[in-house]
Amino acid sequence: MHGEKATKSNTIFVVMCDNLPTKDEFEKATKDTEEMKKLLLQAFQWGTNFHGLKDSIGDHTQQACNLLVEVWKSFPHIESLLVDVVWMVSCTSSCEALSHILRALIEKVPERENFWKDLQGTLPDSTLLESAQLLVDASSKDGLLMKKIRKLNTELYYRQQKYNLLQEESRGYAKLLTLLFSDITKLTPQILQAHIGAFELDPNRVLDLLLDRLEGEITSEETETILQLITEGGFDCEKISSLLIFKLSFYKKNGNTKKKDKENPSSLYNMIVLLAQQKLLKLSTLVPTALKDLENCYEHYENLLKLRISRLGRISLNSDPSKVDPKITEREKALEDARYDLETSNPLVGLLKVLLSSSEDEKSSWELACGLLPDVSHWIKACTLLPETIGCKLCDLIHTQVEPIYHQQIKSPNLSNKSKSIVSSPYGDDYGSLECFLESFSVAIFALGQSGCLSGQPMLYCQLCRLTRGWLIKQNHTNAEISCGPVVYALIQSILMPCLSLMPPNPAISADVWSLLSILPYSTRYQLYRDWSGVTNNSNKSLLQIQAERKAGKSTRHSLRRLTKEEENVRDMGRKVSKLTHSNPLVVFSTILNQIESYDNLIKMMVESLRFVTPLSLDVLGYCILSRLYKNDGGVNRSRLKDDGINLSQWLQSLEVFTG
Secondary structure (H helix, E strand, O other), X not given: OOHHHOOHHHXXXXXXXXXXXXXXXXXXXXXXXXXXXXXXXXXXXXXXHOXXXXXXXXXXXXXXXXXXXXXXXXXXXHHHHHHHHXXXXXXXXXXXXXXXXXXXXXXXXXXXXHHHHHHHHHOXXXXXXXXXXXXXXXXXXXXXXXXXXXXXXXXXXXXXXXXXXXXXXXXHHHHHHHHHHOOHHHOOHHHHHHHHHHHOOOHHHHHHHHHHHHHOOXXXXXXXXXXXXXXXXXXXXXXXXXXXXXXXXXXXXXXXXXXXXHOOOHHHHHHHHHHHHOOOOOHHHOOOOHHHHHHHHHHHHHHHHHHHHHHHOOOOOOOOOOOOOHHHHHHHHHHHHHHHHHHHHOHHHHHHHHHHHOOOOXXXXXXXXXXXXXXXXXXXXXXXXXXXXXHHHHHHHHHHHXXXXXXXXXXXXXXXXXXXOOOOOOOOOOOHHHHHHHHHOHHHHHHHXXXXXXXXXXXXXXXXXXXXXXXXXXXXXXXXXXXOOHHHHHHHHHHHHHHHHHOOOOHHHHHHHHHHHOOOOXXXXXXXXXXXXXXXXXXXXXXXHHHHHHXXXXXXXXXXXXXXXXXHXXXXXXXXXXXXXXXXXXXXXXXXXXXXXXXXXXXXXXXXXXXXXXXXXXXXXXXHHHHHHOOEEOOEEOOOEOOOOOOEOXXXXXXXXXXX
């Protein structure tokens, strides 16, 4: 016992073991079954727990045996209670003490054969049965008990109950297929259950046939009938995921050869999405290893892009520029193979294609898609690896959600012939709908921005810029200075600005970005430029942005090396440099200012070339000049005076002349 932690049953156990009940107590409890059971249990425990002990009356076990025999002969109706009590005592007492009591009862009451047979089937311990002399050789492998157990197991698990298995199953499944393919709308769950019971069909196999029928080309009425049969037919819906995983694994095993017939059929993915929409299936159970394949493929992509970036700034005098680097070729082939396997045999990509292409209920389809890829980093990797499938479909989804808000708020004509005309926005009638839209599809927009897919959709990019500008003006119409909240700031910082670096030079897009940034105070704009340049710790540049900036810097240096004092040359080179500033003004102007600080004869020519830049580029130029004048530029402390401590440094004089 453990003091206060003792349970009620343990407390009764202690009280029972204090003394042996008398026959008078049994006579009083004749009509009370529970009290009679307690007294019997007390008597058995007196004999088992104090086995071998003696007092003035005699041996405790013998006292309990005499009392039980006397009570049993006086009250024959307690046999069922005795069976229960013996089983309870066998679970808590030693085998030796209990077997001693049972042997004594057998010697004194041998005529109760039915009781001893019931007791043989109740006691689970073969050793106890053998020691109590209820069975002979009970624990032996060749004993009667073990033979009966083996025979029972054979009857239960191994013996075939159907005498004509092939004929019965073939007939049953043939009739089932006739019902499924003739007129399935007349098939009810009751008829299906009766058919399964009549031919003893396997329910899981019947469920598999229903899924095959659902996968085929059927009408909406037939689809509702099959879904009703699955939900109300008594099937275990948890088995659906196991059956579908088996179907998908077949295509994955045979998908290594580049054959179109080995790809997962779209009808299978459509059926899986339909079952998920009906809440009969969780999509996450079908793709347990799909994320691992996505990570492996992205690792190949990352290695290839890092190698290409490292080759951009490298100059080798001995290498042939027309010769392709064998390391790049090797990594390109590895990426191509991994990308092909991911697109053809990975169920994750197929399900995302179907969900993102759904035009019925786009918001619920997007929620199901988020269940497949819960983390935004996975969405970025999927869009980066498969921009023509996942990226484009995700852009189309966002475009269909943005366009009604755009036409309702901006009041501009519909420029897209492919888009459907929607009269009202699903998010409301005011500019607050933009905030609701960003909350619902923030993962999608962030993934498109970081993966670079948004840079291939200039119309969607401009719509986001104009909507953001309109929302800021609407929200701050009473304020003297416009301020953007954290949601809009994150949209500009993490999506709009990085995507501008990935776009081809376009002055119209630059003008849309400037129309948004121009309404913000200069402190906010300069903070955005600082984040765009990657100086701050919270700015994580993607590899695509780094590659685009490296290419822009290389092109800028290439143009500056060919700049001369001739007027025509200044005009041509100025246009080329100005064209680069439309998408990467920070990189271009940082390179130009670096050259001007070293060579002051470039100042006049660069001032002439600035006639072709956009207002956004000029604003970025002002930020670049201020950052160069800052004491710690790029972590390097530059002195503003020469070594004599009197005259200004060359870089500062050149920068002053250029600014003036």
